[in-house]
Amino acid sequence: MVVLDIETEDGQREALRRMLTIRAFDTKAADLFSDGELPGFVHLYVGEEAVGVGACSALESDDYITSTHRGHGHCIAKGLDPDLMMAELFGKANGYCNGKGGSMHIADVDAGMLGANGIVGAGPPLATGAALTSHLKGEDTVALAFFGDGAVAQGQVHEAINLAATWDLPAVFLVENNQYGEATPVEKQHNVQNLSETAEAYNIPGFTVDGMDITAVYEAVKEARKRAADGEGPTFIEAETYRYHGHFEGDQQPYRTEEDVAIWKDRDAIESFKRRLVDAGTITGAEFDEMKAEIDQQIEDAVGKAKDAAYPDPSEAYEDMFNAAVPEISDFSSGMRADGGEDR
Amino acid sequence: MSTETSSGTGPDRTKEMTIREAIRLALREELERDDDVFVMGEDVGAFGGVYEVTGDLVEQFGEERVRDTPISEAGFMGAAVGAAATGTRPVVEIMFSDFIGVCSEQIINQMAKNRYMFGGKTEMPVTVRTTEGGGSGAASQHSGTIHTWFAHFPGVMAVAPATPASAKGLLKSAIRSDDPVIVFENKQIYEQKGEVPLDDDFTIPIGTASVEREGEDVTVVATQRMVGESLELAEELAGQTSVEVIDLRSLYPMDTDTLVESVKKTGRLVIADESPLSYGTHAEVATRVMENAFYSLDAPIQRVGVADVHIPFSPALEEEVLPHGSDVEAAINRIV
Ligand SMILES: Cc1ncc(C[n+]2csc(CCOP(=O)(O)OP(=O)(O)O)c2C)c(N)n1
Ligand SMILES: [Mg+2]
Numbered sequence: 001m002v003v004l005d006i007e008t009e010d011g012q013r014e015a016l017r018r019m020l021t022i023r024a025f026d027t028k029a030a031d032l033f034s035d036g037e038l039p040g041f042v043h044l045y046v047g048e049e050a051v052g053v054g055a056c057s058a059l060e061s062d063d064y065i066t067s068t069h070r071g072h073g074h075c076i077a078k079g080l081d082p083d084l085m086m087a088e089l090f091g092k093a094n095g096y097c098n099g100k101g102g103s104m105h106i107a108d109v110d111a112g113m114l115g116a117n118g119i120v121g122a123g124p125p126l127a128t129g130a131a132l133t134s135h136l137k138g139e140d141t142v143a144l145a146f147f148g149d150g151a152v153a154q155g156q157v158h159e160a161i162n163l164a165a166t167w168d169l170p171a172v173f174l175v176e177n178n179q180y181g182e183a184t185p186v187e188k189q190h191n192v193q194n195l196s197e198t199a200e201a202y203n204i205p206g207f208t209v210d211g212m213d214i215t216a217v218y219e220a221v222k223e224a225r226k227r228a229a230d231g232e233g234p235t236f237i238e239a240e241t242y243r244y245h246g247h248f249e250g251d252q253q254p255y256r257t258e259e260d261v262a263i264w265k266d267r268d269a270i271e272s273f274k275r276r277l278v279d280a281g282t283i284t285g286a287e288f289d290e291m292k293a294e295i296d297q298q299i300e301d302a303v304g305k306a307k308d309a310a311y312p313d314p315s316e317a318y319e320d321m322f323n324a325a326v327p328e329i330s331d332f333s334s335g336m337r338a339d340g341g342e343d344r
Numbered sequence: 345m346s347t348e349t350s351s352g353t354g355p356d357r358t359k360e361m362t363i364r365e366a367i368r369l370a371l372r373e374e375l376e377r378d379d380d381v382f383v384m385g386e387d388v389g390a391f392g393g394v395y396e397v398t399g400d401l402v403e404q405f406g407e408e409r410v411r412d413t414p415i416s417e418a419g420f421m422g423a424a425v426g427a428a429a430t431g432t433r434p435v436v437e438i439m440f441s442d443f444i445g446v447c448s449e450q451i452i453n454q455m456a457k458n459r460y461m462f463g464g465k466t467e468m469p470v471t472v473r474t475t476e477g478g479g480s481g482a483a484s485q486h487s488g489t490i491h492t493w494f495a496h497f498p499g500v501m502a503v504a505p506a507t508p509a510s511a512k513g514l515l516k517s518a519i520r521s522d523d524p525v526i527v528f529e530n531k532q533i534y535e536q537k538g539e540v541p542l543d544d545d546f547t548i549p550i551g552t553a554s555v556e557r558e559g560e561d562v563t564v565v566a567t568q569r570m571v572g573e574s575l576e577l578a579e580e581l582a583g584q585t586s587v588e589v590i591d592l593r594s595l596y597p598m599d600t601d602t603l604v605e606s607v608k609k610t611g612r613l614v615i616a617d618e619s620p621l622s623y624g625t626h627a628e629v630a631t632r633v634m635e636n637a638f639y640s641l642d643a644p645i646q647r648v649g650v651a652d653v654h655i656p657f658s659p660a661l662e663e664e665v666l667p668h669g670s671d672v673e674a675a676i677n678r679i680v
Contacts, residue, residue, distance in 0.1 A: 039480075039481025039657070039658075039659050040480065040481030040482050040483060040657060041481075041482060041486070091481070091657055091658030091659055091660065091661075092658070097657070099656070099657060099658030099660065099661060100483075100484075100656045100657055100658065100661065101483060101484075101657055102481065102483045102657030102658070104483055104485070104486075105483055105484070105485070105657070117485075118442070118483065118484075118485030118486055119442070119443065119445075119446065119485055120415050121415065121446070150414070150415040151415065153414035153415050153416045153419075154415055154416060154417075154418075154446070155416065155418045155419065155446075156446070181386075181414070181415050182386065182387050182391065182394070183387045183390065183391035184386070184387060184391075184412055184414070188412065188414075189414040189415070190414070254390070254391070255390070255391065311658060311659070311660035312658055312660055312661055313660075314660055314661060314663070314664035315664075316661060317651075317653060317656055317661040317662075317664045317665045318651060318653060321652065321653050321654075326652070328621070328622055328651070328652050329651050329652055329653060332621070332651040332652075333651060337651070337671070338674060339678070340644070340646055340675065340678045340679075341644060343644045344643070344644055344646075344678045344679060
């Protein structure tokens with residue numbers, strides 16, 4: 001696999017590829033959801049690609065990330081396989097969580113992806129924990145938490161940052177300020193102008209960067225990663241970005257207008273990165289079109305494979321609760337449910 | 345139960361509506377009746393709530409009394425406790441009961457304990473509304489049925505409506521109560537319809553169960569979604585087995601008398617509730633019946649619920665773990 005490192009030309013093309021993959025994956029997920037093909041909820045990352053890819057580009061491959069309910073982009077940025085992600089969205093047995101998790105819980109701990117998360121604000125403490133492991137074991141891995149502007153209002157986010165700051169843990173806290181938590185705009189949730197101002201309270205560096213510019217995100221995270229790895233503790237980064245889709249698919253979005261969205265689309269991160277690479281001669285327009293067509297096909301194929309894949313056997317519902325076997329669960333599935341207790 | 349719209353006149357007037365509408369009506373009436381009542385939660389205002397329960401209330405009562413909060417369950421749950429102790433009657437929405445973990449401190453060590461610890465010197469008129477239940481592919485962090493935790497915990501009252509009328513009546517009682525009450529709303533039945541009394545003083549006393557259908561052969565004590573499914577089943581079995589269906593509806597305090605009276609008549613009991621089975625709501629109902637009607641039982645008590653697993657995402661798995669009317673039927677067949 002090509003290494004994601006936007007300081008090299010190969011890495012830049014890879015970054016572009018991952019951004020396009022995220023967009024294609026999530027645009028497809030939107031269609032599938034509106035066609036009633038996907039169960040549950042899906043929260044899409046379209047518009048925010050530069051944040052996930054820029055950040056992961058600054059990480060080493062064995063670094064950890066924690067994610068959110070809007071996690072598909074983080075997964076792809078971290079190098080997860082869209083085939084297995086799509087299978088998970090369909091609830092198929094070969095998905096990342098064997099169908100148990102779905103869109104909101106995709107995880108691949110071996111790849112350093114500690115899980116999308118259905119609980120707003122639950123990721124940062126996990127990143128603090130991964131950073132604690134690194135610290136205790138003297139490893140040089142770093143943990144980066146992606147979380148939303150809304151999550152900044154959660155008590156456990158404050159606690160996680162304070163712990164990491166007080167213990168000088170190798171963590172990076174990256175807020176994706178996409179301007180809304182559900183339907184509520186950021187200024188109705190917080191009393192500061194920039195969320196990065198809160199860093200001052202922890203006596204750690206805080207920066208606000210343009211989240212529509214992959215290089216800006218990359219540079220901020222690169223610097224933060226270096227501080228973390230050098231034992232200087234966490235950094236708080238706020239990336240200003242925007243989600244093009246509703247909070248969840250099906251959201252009527254009464255809280256904003258198409259013009260509001262258009263302002264951000266004009267600054268589209270993929271478009272501007274592509275232009276820069278074309279201008280620099282890193283990629284030609286034709287190569288870009290080819291890359292995009294290839295990715296679109298890859299996502300189509302992922303959907304086809306996911307549709308063809310088998311659902312988990314219903315008996316798997318009773319597996320994975322514990323490492324050990326417990327009779328309460330095995331007895332229920334092996335007979336109690338149908339037959340009742342012995343005295344029936 | 346009537347499914348027709350019977351408007352009528354006077355205090356007995358009823359109207360057919362969904363559970364969602366019945367809850368909104370209860371909120372509207374109580375906001376109108378008492379200026380101390382206010383509603384608070386995430387996107388309950390202009391957005392109308394994620395499950396569209398609060399709807400247009402903000403238009404009538406304004407942003408002060410239908411307050412949008414940041415995503416800060418611990419903060420606003422605690423604020424509700426503080427506000428209630430000092431003279432208001434907050435109605436808090438926790439979008440999914442799974443999120444109660446985030447604010448459980450404020451519930452268990454503050455809301456539930458303050459009155460007792462302070463020697464009865466404070467009242468705690470907090471109402472918490474929250475959603476439960478699987479069936480929408482929402483996976484383990486958005487599908488739980490957790491009411492047993494709080495029905496178990498001393499100092500909290502817990503109710504769980506199954507019909508539009510009880511949704512209205514129980515919520516109004518909760519808001520008028522000087523004690524903390526958590527209302528557990530199963531999200532799969534928000535669209536379920538039924539007749540609802542329009543009297544704005546219609547309430548259902550907390551601590552009462554309701555015999556929704558009389559029968560002779562077996563008692564089914566059910567909650568939430570399982571009430572409707574048990575009633576349908578009872579209708580199907582009519583002529584063959586006579587099934588009495590009781591909506592437990594108040595988990596704590598529990599209407600032991602109504603349950604015991606029914607089992608003394610039928611001699612058989614099935615308990616259907618979407619909680620995990622171990623240490624659960626089922627166990628509490630069974631114990632009360634055994635303590636009070638043991639010698640009337642003609643067969644072992646049967647439990648219908650979820651195995652001790654979380655609600656999985658994949659439809660193939662979710663369908664497997666959720667209890668249905670067919671499980672109640674199998675349970676009845678084992679003992680009748
Ligand atoms: C503890 C908790 N509270 C509420 C929710 C419901 N919820 C899901 S996403 C969301 C908005 C999150 O906003 P933000 O953190 O800005 O992330 P974004 O959706 O904008 O990416 C809310 C309130 C939740 N999942 N968990
Ligand atoms: Mg946001």
